[in-house]
Amino acid sequence: MLEPSPVLSVAATLAVFAAARALHRKTRFFLLNPVLLSVAVLIAVLSLTRVPYESYMKGGQVFSFFLAPAVVALGLPLYRQLRRLSRASLPILASTAAGSLVGVLSAVLPAGLLGASPALLASLAPKSVTTPIAIGVSEVLGGLPPLTAAVVIGTGILGAVLGPPFLRAIGVRSPTAFGLAMGAAAHGIGTARALEEGEEAGAASGLALGVNGALTALAAPWLLKLALSLLGLS
């Protein structure tokens, strides 16, 4: 088994991401999303060189560490958009609450119909919320937190890549609606994508990430119970 130095992991991550972003900026092709592309290339490299994920993460965790202060930094666009957003606080709260409800039920019901175990269902329930909240929810519900972390990342990449063309196709034009949808469906990765559309969408997305996370954390135990009884599992 190979043990690369943490420095090499950091260098590889930076180089692959820089190349992926340059390619995306040049082609503007949505499937060449920088996160999706970088993750795919790095997984391929690690698999081919037989480097285990844990060894890669000795360097990779440097990036993950800065996720928490980056979420705090979302307070700046939020502040700049505060006046506009607070005028429409009721619609924002209502649509984000709907997102939280749909998020949990639309994850648990189809998986339950396909025969997923209760532990798998509990791991899937918080798929649309930001990782630290999702892990906490998964633990409380009896899920598998590492699986939840992977599911959350998968959802985020899916939403960041396909969300913008989908929202445009279904006629969502308002930047606030666009941002809220991206933040509620695809948490931080969706917010990173929403920021590229402008500060209005980015601030709304960061707000949705927080509100959706809090509401889901509070409601998930009841929503999971509701879903299990609908499925006839409890």
Place this chain on the structure above:
Amino acid sequence: MIPGLAILFCFLAVGEAASGLARLPVPGSVLGMLLLAASLRLGLLPAESVQAAADALLDNLSLLFVPAGVGLMLYFGLPARDWWALLAALVPGTFLVLAAVGWLEQLLERPAARKG
């Protein structure tokens, strides 16, 4: 940029302490975000003080998710049955949330915009 980073980490520390002490269901980073927006609104610190640091982090937010995303490789070996359940949970659900939130917000904000 360094003073700004220090400020962001201070808000994160306060957010984490508050989240832990009050046993809130929200992580410290989200509380820190709300506290930062509130402090800027109340004029406790100028927006310029965190501008450079916040821009540096937010302009590269996607990069910060890459190593966590590479963790997906740990689950490639899941049994096929679990994979179908995972895909059924992730794919339609993500589009449903996008549509529900996007449409509802757009529907509700129109009358408000007309009034104002």
